[in-house]
Amino acid sequence: MGVIQQLPEDVVRKIAAGEVIVRPANAVKELIENSLDAGATEITVTIKEGGMTLLQVKDNGTGIYKDDLPLVCERFATSKLRSIDDLSRMTTFGFRGEALASIAMVSSLNVTSKRRDAPCAYQIAYKNGAMTGRIRPSAGGDGTTITVDGLFEASESRRAALKNHAEESARVIDIVAKYAVHRPDVSFIVMRDERGCDLRSLGTGKREDVLGVLYGDELCKEALVLRLNDPTLHFEMEGIMASPYSIHSAEAKDSKRKRNKQFVLFINNRPVSCAVLKSSTEQTLASKGLATTYLMMALMIDPSRVDVNVHPTKDCVFFLQQDDVTERIQEYLDAVLEADINKYRPKLPSLQSMMEAQMLAPLGLSRSSDSVKTPQPTKSDSSEKRCDYNLVRVSGSERRLEQFFLPGHSSAHATVDTVDAPSSQEDYRVTESGTREFSLESIESLRQSVIRESSTELRAIFKGHFVVGCASPECVLLQHDTTLYACTLQTLLEEIMYQIILFSLGNLGSYRLDEPLPVVELLKASGCEEGDEQLKEAATFLSSKASMLNDFFSLNFEEIQETDGGEARVCITTLPSLIHAHSPQMAALPELILCLLVEVDWDEEIRCIEGVARSIAAFYGLHKRWLDGDLYSSDGNTKWTSVKDRLFPPSKWTEAGILTPLTSIHDLYKIFERC
Ligand SMILES: Nc1ncnc2c1ncn2[C@@H]1O[C@H](COP(=O)(O)OP(=O)(O)OP(=O)(O)O)[C@@H](O)[C@H]1O
Ligand SMILES: [Mg+2]
Known part of the structure; x- marks a missing residue:
């Protein structure tokens, strides 16, 4: 006796339905496709509990004829395909006449539809694949609304498998998002669990608009x-x-x-x-x-x-x-x-973002007489500025002005005339090109020691290198010949600046600050907690060095009378220009002023020149624009090329690990050859 039997029709339909509609997102996909096939321009999807409790798709498409309503949920009943030949010409999403039948088979389904020419909307209801009741007139605008209640109600195991409603909701939103991107001319809305709108595309026809709404403008930028x-x-x-x-x-x-x-x-x-x-x-x-x-x-x-x-x-x-x-x-x-x-390709690491938290945006600077607004610290806003500047100063607690006033250490008054101020005519001669050549032993000796202490080998490396990129804000990768080197960027830049200052002493260009900045305020901003009197004394000291600082370093301090008739204040008015168009990080200006006072040995000419040059070099050395990529832009590269040729790298850099060979093509070749 045989055991094979023909399955009853309703079992066949249920099995087939389970293949078409696996989860709520499949039902939504089918319903959206029907709406698009009906020429809808607005489609609203509403779901509750991931679509398991309620799933509704409302459109403004052509609507369904009243006479077709009894057929919409019949299996293989379709308005889109007439013969098998049509299959190769399909332009609609649907053609199998299976989708609504499958959904209706596993849920309670309600269709309300109104064609434009019909007097009113009509409604029909299905439960587990069978029509319940008759077609009834109903309220409703043009288009079709299909409401699905209790999806997979009869299938305990399927409901159990789909109990993660959040995931099902996400899948529904995902599928609608796909259609929204593909059809930017149609407005899609998804409402979830009566929480308002989860997704809304405006149907402007522009794909960028949809992507912007769905994934943020960042994506389309x-x-x-x-x-x-x-x-x-x-x-x-x-x-x-x-x-x-x-x-x-x-x-x-x-x-x-x-x-x-x-x-x-x-x-x-x-x-x-x-x-x-x-x-x-x-x-x-x-x-x-x-x-x-x-x-x-x-x-x-x-x-x-x-x-x-x-x-x-x-x-x-x-x-x-x-x-x-x-x-x-x-x-x-x-x-x-x-x-x-x-x-x-990977962008250069930006120091800016790291510094932003700690530094003020650079104050405005102008070259010569160009006017760029430089905010003048006033008594009223000094406390605010001081707060920000304070963050710049790393060693505020260690280096204090007391050092400067300590007994035995040179005091402001004691040192006024220690280092001879302006260079007299006998100290220099003007060359044919108009530059001043100094005959000062101290300067000559500093220059000679830079040359003497430099390494010929390192010099050759710097002359012939090119910049690969920044490995980190502190480390720049340089390639020379077949070797890749890591170089400590700050040390390199400071040395470059120092040597520029030293070899152009007395011939440096200058930036004029748009508004003179009072030294006392700058010192306060640097974190000095001394009393006003002491700060004024320090300012007067710098003012006493003004002619030398201006003459050699284009760093000018002037006593400026306040407009309101108050007492005169010592202000900084110019800064040196070391490399064309390279302005310093102005937020560090208070630090420079403090360095000039506490780090420079004003007693001895040679130490004094070196100290001032080093302080200014540190001020100009680290510049966020260089690290932001300026160094590698065509303009930046020219700057770089012109300075790297003139650099005398100190021999101690090798030992100090300032320039470390990382690898060479030869070594890499050996490794990769083995692979
Ligand atoms: N939103 C709608 N607007 C207008 N007509 C609709 C809509 N939804 C369904 N219909 C009508 O109901 C019929 C049956 O829809 P159903 O999705 O079951 O089959 P289909 O779209 O023809 O094919 P498929 O099963 O491949 O999707 C459609 O052919 C269409 O005529
Ligand atoms: Mg369909």
């Missing part, structure tokens, strides 16, 4: 628009890719972004998955060391070359010459990325 037409392979592709980033960058390490990577593919308007295309695009990006957070590609392939009837869920399609199409897209992406590859 530098997004790549993709467009490819290949008549020989009978396809067109358009898409959008969020600006790629280097897989070595901080962004790549941001796990959140990694998890959020999205690859969205539409083939002939259907959202489909295609593992081959996905992995090939990922490979193309990876071969360039790049990744992206969002990539959407919409392929239009001649319908006769596509088989959409692969699976009831229709999320898989086959098309002819799949490998050739994939390869062509890969080639295209490769060319698009290569065109702008430098843009995506």
